[in-house]
Amino acid sequence: MKDIKKSIETEKQEWRKQQTQQRLKTSLTIVSPICLLLIWQCLSQSGLIDARFFPPPTAIITTFIEMLKSGELYYHITISLSRIIGGFLLGVIPGIILGLCMGLYAPIRHFISPIIMALMPIPTLALLPIILIIFGIGEGSKVVTIAGSVFFPVVINTVAGVISIDSIYLDVAKNYGASRKEFFLKIALPGSLPVMLEGIQMGQAIALLTIVAAEMMGARSGIGYLIWTSYSAFLLKEMFVGLILISFFGYIFSLFLRWMQRKLIPWR
Amino acid sequence: MKDIKKSIETEKQEWRKQQTQQRLKTSLTIVSPICLLLIWQCLSQSGLIDARFFPPPTAIITTFIEMLKSGELYYHITISLSRIIGGFLLGVIPGIILGLCMGLYAPIRHFISPIIMALMPIPTLALLPIILIIFGIGEGSKVVTIAGSVFFPVVINTVAGVISIDSIYLDVAKNYGASRKEFFLKIALPGSLPVMLEGIQMGQAIALLTIVAAEMMGARSGIGYLIWTSYSAFLLKEMFVGLILISFFGYIFSLFLRWMQRKLIPWR
């Protein structure tokens, strides 16, 4: 028995050591951005990189705080967020519906997929004029621009998700007499969810990447607008504030989606 | 025995019927783009959609052939292709190397991933000035723009690929005394390859999406250039020719990558 106690003690020490190491490693996650900022600050102040194009982080933060205080930032953020979320939903929901239909019905899949494949590589930037003609210059066109870029990864992954459902589950559904609707709700939807969610995650990343392009048409506000107008006027500090916001929202969204994922697929 | 023959005959009929159906379904793949083009043609000619913005496909094809004959198209295509391929390689190779390092060494992973996550959501369009400052206006900046957007999905998927390697393979390597280098070449690289290739496929799609943005900096040639200058000059037929080329190359590249995938991971 003494021996076991000694063993437990040994393993406890070992475990503690590993914990400490682990904590050190995860602390690197916070260290690295700080490092980057510090290097940037030094380089920028010492003139090794051109401070006119890369203003030091401290200057950017000052601008950030000023913009925050004046309420300007709040205004841009709320508008962009509503566009991103609107566009995201407008891309994700039809994407899922079409993807499920394509996944479940081979003729639809064969009919639609060449169109999807042909349209997917077309750059958003090149689609702007077409979107403008069809949807006008209002909020519609911005939301549709984002939706359009979100749509493709969601459709493709939903189809992949449906196709990847293990055929044994289809047998189970058939054997236990599931109706068409039940099959859809109990098998196809949950079965394709994990892969579908990966598509949605990709869609989220793309929605953010598209916001600048979307807000280049007829916008008067928004983070994308802030970025390109600031840049057009060579107000680089303001531009960097915009970039930092985008980066920040990318982080928040990915956290949110990971949380969603845990909620939606608790069985994983 | 007669019975068996009859059964075989029955199944043969059944199989033939299914083959025909299958063939019908796959033929939809060719039918659908033709349908789309026909509808477009009709709508455009009948004036239901604005032919000034959506010239009928026949007109686009005529322009296409003219541009092909004049050798203009050939010129744009070769230049863009070399940029896309260059940028793609410049993004993929460091992406794989960094991804493998991050996947294998937790401290590196913890240190680098926040930076990757912070940079990823920043739109290419907003990065153009920064790229321009660092890489000038030559071919470099175009290639780097494409490389930059290809880089992220490749890194992320490579890391995911390494992490997803079944721990039993690590045990096998250890048990049979694999050295560090052998572990890298025989386990980490092939083990992460399938997921890595998915990242590369995404990278390819993004490379095409980025060509317009890349060729907005000091370019005088290329498909992206063709698209945006045609649009700027309101030569929409020429713009559509550019879009069709992008779409076509998207198709070719994805075929190529699927072929690569079969060659590189024959064990799947």
Add this chain to the structure above:
Amino acid sequence: MGANPKISIRELTKVFYKKQNSVTALENISLDIEEGEFVCLVGPSGCGKTTLLRILAGLENQSSGDFKIERSTIERPNQSMVFQERGILPWLTVEENVAFGLKMRHLPKSYVKERTTYFLNKVGLAKFANMYPKELSGGMKQRVSIARAFANDPEILLMDEPFGALDEQNRYILQEELLSIWSETKKTVLFITHSIDEALYLSDRVLLMSAQPGKIMEEIKVDLPRPRKLEDIRSNPEMASKFIDIWGHLQVEVQGSRL
């Protein structure tokens, strides 16, 4: 009773045809199974056992021949299948999995709840009702699968190597549980296995199949009284000789079908 078997299969043949290539999976299977009988099907890998079960389950069509499952007066499904470990739906909780068949039949909620709880208790999983399959061990997953099939109260039960992936000890525990539920409900069961011990322990009758094309070669009645104990079978010299008999038969078939 003998005149009206629960399952009657007549000259069932199944051919798989693909690109000029035909595989005769089942050839002229004729078979009667009585109401309440527990029949095990044993045969070398690829002899068509699964194919036969899938045809009975309506998941595949025969090429020729017929089969008939006698219906009782009560409103109940024809058959339910117990699949291998992967056969429970990972996105449903244990309880939802067990209730799956009943829900598909749109039975009243209270009834579904009652039967589900009953069978969860029977297989000893009441405590795990709200867990997802990933949290269960292999044996627990098979319990869910069995509870689901019995809860559905079908005319007959079809089981395709349900315990194939379990270790010997857990396998025995599940076999015991299966027999206990079976003896209570007196369902007709057609059970596939590779394990001769399992077949001898569980069944009233063992059907031996030949390698491709699958035919029924021999029929071995197991008239050991129930409830049985494994020890009885192991120490019973008659059972030992039955084992060696089946074993020898399978060895020939397996060796014959090996490359």
Add this chain to the structure above:
Amino acid sequence: MGANPKISIRELTKVFYKKQNSVTALENISLDIEEGEFVCLVGPSGCGKTTLLRILAGLENQSSGDFKIERSTIERPNQSMVFQERGILPWLTVEENVAFGLKMRHLPKSYVKERTTYFLNKVGLAKFANMYPKELSGGMKQRVSIARAFANDPEILLMDEPFGALDEQNRYILQEELLSIWSETKKTVLFITHSIDEALYLSDRVLLMSAQPGKIMEEIKVDLPRPRKLEDIRSNPEMASKFIDIWGHLQVEVQGSRL
């Protein structure tokens, strides 16, 4: 010989510690295995069999105690492990998998080629040398795994339920093959299994382990002459009583460790 066993384990203890929670997987294991002996380790699930093997294989560290593997004069690796089905590398061909250990030791190419071919022939996979594992059946995969371990020519062989996922008939074929290679090379083997029949058929000695914490409870010598046939074991009443003995022992342990 008796004075210098091939493997000697002294008071080996393994504790897993996680967040204030400690699990004693192995407690005071002391054990000697002679050169050329075939020893089977049988015990309920979770009793620490895998843990013991992993410690011997150097994949895990013991908490206290020692073990020693006697080295012969020839330059050869200490031990090689035969993993379960998933243990062969899917991205290497059959041949590359078998050559894996030899290549890691940077032996001359011609030697690697020769030994690989020899063992591929031994397990009857010469025809499949250039195939990838996905094209193989479960039994063929295990043949690859066994060939790989033997080709590596280690001091001892460690096998963790290598046939657990196979059906009874294929299992027997592989057991036969394993015994045939073993009798030729006379390697020392430590073999984990859940199947009492397997243990009795293969080993010189069966070690019974208790449920958590894992201790060695009993040791059963199997002195049946070799080469053995399964029929001999089945028809031998002494073996039947050994089976029931082990079975009873495991039943107690398994039931005790169930919730």
Add this chain to the structure above:
Amino acid sequence: TGGETVKVNDDVSKDNPSGDLAPLSKKTKVVIAEDGSASGAGFYIAKEKGYFDDYNIEVEFATFSNSDDMLPALASGEVDIAGGISSASFFNAIAQGIDVKIIADKGHNVKGKSYFTFVLDVDKQDEIKDYSDLKGEKIAVSTEHAVDDYIFRKMLEHAGLKEDDVEFVLMPDFGNMLAAIGNDSIAAALQIEPLITQGVSEGIHVRFGDATDFAPEAQIAMVLGSPKFMEEEQDVSLRFMAAYLKGVRDYNDAFKKGEGKDEIIDIMTQYTALKDTAVWEEVFVTGLDPNGEMFVDDIRDQYEMYKKNGAIKGEFNFDEAVDTDITEKAVKIIGEYE
């Protein structure tokens, strides 16, 4: 020359809130496409000073990254008014049947104080003294076959250089030109205010001569009207133009005469990305003609050049593209500016 089929309510009365034309009976919305540049001053001032309100016109601004994107919006009637540069795109659009009209001045260079002119890398000021010294250098221009290109060629002509004596670098974003000069990728650029002033104060570039040296009467930007707005809604377009011109006149008062400059600069900081009032004191502001008059002959020259360079596809009558009737009428009503 425009169709006079529509009956226009153009009675003038001093009692109206505007002091001239009567307000519209119904509040009417006019959407103006802008690219956030300073040359939209007339619109911003007229809105802030209530000149549009006086006519019961409600204006809404839509910002685009460049004037080419505005054409589809203008053609489809999404916007009524756009501020655009003269470009082949514009003429091509007209040739395709998009009936957009050039109606008034929205930007020309003021002699010696060009807001759209060449800048030179600070490091190169000693090397390059004269236009002809640009030989062999890289020069960034923001568009091909547009006014930028036109001014660039005028400069070459003036310097006695041939087209391939210098390297034309196409760079659609003016901001990118700063970056490109900053890292010495290019020597000079055809840059626009307020980036010129900012670049100068940041020490990136210096002004290089003045565009009026070789193109004194270049029409850089114009007010464009959608066909529907110009033909069918003349009641509105006339009032819109009157209000716009009032705004332009306040702008001229401020920057030429110094009257009410603070207020105007305040308005400008609201509508453009340049928020620093001090910088506004320094910039060379856009020339905006108080009577809306344009250098029509120069526009024709530009058109001829695009055509010569093969950038114009299709045929059309140049004179139909320019329609100054409404502007002239508005000037008549509000009086000539002195």
